[in-house]
Amino acid sequence: MRTALFLLFAALLPGQALAANQVALANDVFVERVSTDAQGKQRILLEEPKVVVPGDRLVFVLNYRNAGAQPADKFVITNPLPAAVRFADAGDSRPLVSIDGGRGWGQLDQLTVTMADGTRRAAQPDDVTHIRWAFQKPIPAGASGKLMFRGVVK
């Protein structure tokens, strides 16, 4: 039964990295395209792009699943931001971010950047290099969830 479920999950989540310990993390990237219909109403569509252009708004979706028999404790998901993507927001999930390549972490509004003249300024979304979600409670066996953040192609 577990194998059957497992295969089903694999089919539902194309491209999912399958680990021997049966905790999986799938990564999908969508682009938000705004289209205007005949009535002039704007609709935001999420498409799976093969190609993008600077200025495109991307939605990164991370699906995690604990398909194993044991709870997964100290569960942390980290997404290094591609260099060509400017962080925009992560909805209301308030992830930890790094603005120095993954050395230091914190909430974006608590981080500061040292300027060339020694003064400090508040960190901006532009400064973000990594995004991380650290779960307080173990992921129970069989549980799953989704995380998302947005970015803009530089």
Next chain:
Amino acid sequence: MMKAPVGGAKHQLLPSCSAIALLAALALPMQAQAAGTRAGSTISNTASASFDTGGGSTTINSNQVDLLVDELLDVTVDSSNPADVPTTPGATGQVLTFSVTNNGNGVENFVLSTIANAGGDNYDPVVTQIYIDNGDGVFDAGTDTLYTPGANEPELDPDESVTVFVVATTPGTVVDGNRGIVSLVAAAVTGTGDPGDSFAGMGEGGGDAVVGSTGADGTDAGAFIVSAATVTLVKSAVVTNTLGTADPIPGATITYTIVATVAGSGSVSGLAITDNIPADTSYVAGSITLGGVAQSDAVDADAGDYNGTRINVALGTVAGGQTRTVTFRTTID
């Protein structure tokens, strides 16, 4: 097209971070410019998860998503002349300066053209050539490159600008104060259109070329202003004699006054007033004045001279709105 399964985390987040292994960023470093990520580069995203299912900390990677960056076609044209460029009726080789900037993210060539008959002005300058600057920003037909459509469309890297000179002739029929507008148009060789239009496979790096917000063409206007001046001479004579009358009897003195009035927004250069001494009169030596100041009869540092047959006063360059007054005297023989 599909709906993305977007949702929030099911589980509460730790207030602070626990020590875990980090993955190095897998994305290749890409130079981000004002024009955007270079066309043809790949954006790769991979996330990692670390956890402990009882056997110690384990880290797994997600799948990698690769996105190819298409070429965005964007260009802007800016007039580099801070104000209208002065010209004169019939003048040739009159130059307007423009800057063409590739705002796209790939190397692109741009077709240049001009529009001089769009209206909104008083006359149509006659565009004779377009030159591409050699980099010094100063027009010189000897060192800058003559643009020939279809032959040497300027090639610009992302964010690169080039200075373009539009050379025009001012029609001889224009008058002072007339304005003539010339627009320079730059259009991506790959194609132009509405934002979002794409040209399959024609982008740098093998992707598509997509028309950006500028429509892949740009235009800006520069203008000439005719700055001409006209000279009006008014000559008057006053006769005085020993009888105290104004009768032109022999021995009477005639004082001639010549007022030169320059009108218009321009100026005249090399203006000189020359007047022959009328027959049967004799020039009164040393009688030339300019603006009430006596001038010598010799050709010397001052403006006036007398050569035996005529007086001459060199006024040089006089701007519009100014007058010059010259007087001299003769006696009736």
